[in-house]
Amino acid sequence: MHDAYVLGLDRTLDADVRVERLVTEYETKLARYVRRFVSDGDFALDIVQDVFFAAYRMLRSDPARELTAGWLYKTATNHAISYLRKKKRRGETVPLGDDAGAFRTDESSAMQLDLQRALGALGEEQLACVLLTTYAGYSSAEAATILGTSADAVRQRVCRAMRTLRTSLGERA
Amino acid sequence: MKGDHGRFEALAGAVVLGEATAAERAAFDVHASTCATCAEDLAGAPLARAAIERAGAAETWRPSIGSLVLGRIRDGRRSRFRTTIGALGWAVAVSIVFNVALASGIASRFSPLGSGGDVTSGQTAMRIEFESPAPRLRAAVVSPRAAVAVAPRRARTVRPAVVARATPRPVSHPSVPVEPADDAANVLAGLDLDGPSDAKHVAIEPRPRCSPAAGSIAADATDDATRCAQNVRR
Ligand SMILES: [Zn+2]
Numbered sequence: 001m002h003d004a005y006v007l008g009l010d011r012t013l014d015a016d017v018r019v020e021r022l023v024t025e026y027e028t029k030l031a032r033y034v035r036r037f038v039s040d041g042d043f044a045l046d047i048v049q050d051v052f053f054a055a056y057r058m059l060r061s062d063p064a065r066e067l068t069a070g071w072l073y074k075t076a077t078n079h080a081i082s083y084l085r086k087k088k089r090r091g092e093t094v095p096l097g098d099d100a101g102a103f104r105t106d107e108s109s110a111m112q113l114d115l116q117r118a119l120g121a122l123g124e125e126q127l128a129c130v131l132l133t134t135y136a137g138y139s140s141a142e143a144a145t146i147l148g149t150s151a152d153a154v155r156q157r158v159c160r161a162m163r164t165l166r167t168s169l170g171e172r173a
Numbered sequence: 174m175k176g177d178h179g180r181f182e183a184l185a186g187a188v189v190l191g192e193a194t195a196a197e198r199a200a201f202d203v204h205a206s207t208c209a210t211c212a213e214d215l216a217g218a219p220l221a222r223a224a225i226e227r228a229g230a231a232e233t234w235r236p237s238i239g240s241l242v243l244g245r246i247r248d249g250r251r252s253r254f255r256t257t258i259g260a261l262g263w264a265v266a267v268s269i270v271f272n273v274a275l276a277s278g279i280a281s282r283f284s285p286l287g288s289g290g291d292v293t294s295g296q297t298a299m300r301i302e303f304e305s306p307a308p309r310l311r312a313a314v315v316s317p318r319a320a321v322a323v324a325p326r327r328a329r330t331v332r333p334a335v336v337a338r339a340t341p342r343p344v345s346h347p348s349v350p351v352e353p354a355d356d357a358a359n360v361l362a363g364l365d366l367d368g369p370s371d372a373k374h375v376a377i378e379p380r381p382r383c384s385p386a387a388g389s390i391a392a393d394a395t396d397d398a399t400r401c402a403q404n405v406r407r
Contacts, residue, residue, distance in 0.1 A: 016246045023239040032229075045238055052242040133190055134225045138192055151206045155186025156179055159214055162189055164335050166217035169224060 015059035018067075025126035026069065030076055033136050037080040037122050048077040055081060073082055074146045075134060081138040118168035129154045181211050189218040 027048065035044035054075055055067060119127060125147075132143040132152065140154040148156065184201040187193035193201065205211040 016243065019246065020239070020243060023242050027242075028235050031238065032232050032234060035234065036228075041234070041236070045236055046243075048236075049238055049242055049245065051216035052238075053245055056242075056246050073327065093281050096339070111224065112228050115224050116204075121296075130225065134222050134382075137227050140186065140192055152180075152183040155183040155190065155192075157186070158189060159182040159186035162218040162221045163214055165224070166213075169221060170217075 005066045005120070008086065014073040015056050015063065016074065018059050019052055019056040022055060022067070022072070026072055027052075029136070030072055032112065033073065033131060034076050034080050036116070036119060036131055038083050039116055043083060044080075050079060051075045053137060068088060070138075070146050072137070077128050077146065081128065084124050112170060115165075118165050119120070121168055122161050122164055126164070130161040130165070133158055178208075178210075181205075181208065181212075185214045185218065187210055188215065189222055 015076050018040065031044050031048045034047050038044055038047070051072055055072065057112075058065060061068060119130070121131065128147055129140075129143055132146060133136045133140060138146065140151045140158070143154045144151045181204045184204070186194060186196055187197055201215070202209070205215050209348060311375055
């Protein structure tokens with residue numbers, strides 16, 4: 001269970017040392033999660049930097065505070081949702097054009113690209129539920145805590161998201 | 174679809190995520206046997222889930238932002254350090270200037286009475302002292318026939334042997350002959366009591382009739398000086 005794992009372990013350490021450990025352990029996982037979310041590697045890195053810097057500020061101001069992986073994902077998810085909403089308000093579509101190369105370099109590139117387009121068609125809340133549970137490995141209860149909702153709401157969104165994904169992927173297949 | 178279909182969607186989600194209990198799974202299966210949508214969800218969801226998991230497993234992107242994050246932290250810390258050092262520097266500089274001004278006596282030039290000294294008039298001798306930083310009354314008996322006054326400010330030049338602390342305990346007063354009233358009045362008149370000086374806070378001492386306790390000086394030197402002056406003129 002991720003949330004039970006308190007990060008930044010030794011509270012006697014300076015905030016920057018604790019954040020350095022967090023970065024070492026979570027930068028890749030978190031960056032990949034956010035890139036899946038926003039479909040843009042550069043913006044994903046900006047968001048992840050902001051998340052770690054926010055963690056640093058938090059630990060500096062309150063060294064006794066517990067910091068969990070869930071907090072990192074929650075903050076990253078909020079940033080990602082905010083980013084996607086701004087894009088939608090400006091009438092921009094999910095990019096993938098510029099960043100598709102990044103996904104294509106992975107194995108089974110066609111499948112990756114199709115999946116990314118299908119994920120891009122989901123609403124932010126469904127996307128968050130699907131990625132937190134099936135991609136980041138959280139249970140519906142943990143995802144519910146991260147998103148501030150109920151486990152049943154997460155499960156319901158996962159069900160609906162899977163329906164949409166199935167349709168999108170089926171159309172592309 | 175039925176009105177409570179949302180409940181079965183939640184159950185379908187639990188089944189897809191592998192979180193459904195046996196009872197939940199059984200309830201969902203019963204419902205899915207009569208609901209085409211849920212039956213499709215049950216059949217198709219594992220496919221979508223597997224696609225996401227495969228994509229995750231196939232990721233090769235390994236960004237390295239550690240140096241960027243730590244650089245940003247260091248920049249912030251440097252900036253805070255510069256601010257702190259700057260503030261400390263200013264404090265030290267101001268303190269040095271202030272102390273140099275005091276030590277060199279520059280500050281006293283701005284006082285009409287300079288750094289204090291002895292004033293005599295007739296049979297009365299008076300010493301003016303300045304003390305810093307906290308104003309504190311101090312009495313010094315300069316001559317057997319003298320009364321003394323004090324004002325807060327700077328340099329202390331009183332001879333220690335004859336200094337009597339004004340507060341707080343009552344001190345038995347040395348037998349000093351009381352000077353003629355006119356002398357005290359003259360001394361007061363000789364001082365520029367109208368000027369903007371701390372020396373206005375003058376207490377005449379010792380004068381048993383001016384002070385509630387013989388040998389002590391009242392905290393409010395101005396009142397005493399006024400009272401004394403009135404007594405003297407009487
Ligand atoms: Zn149904």
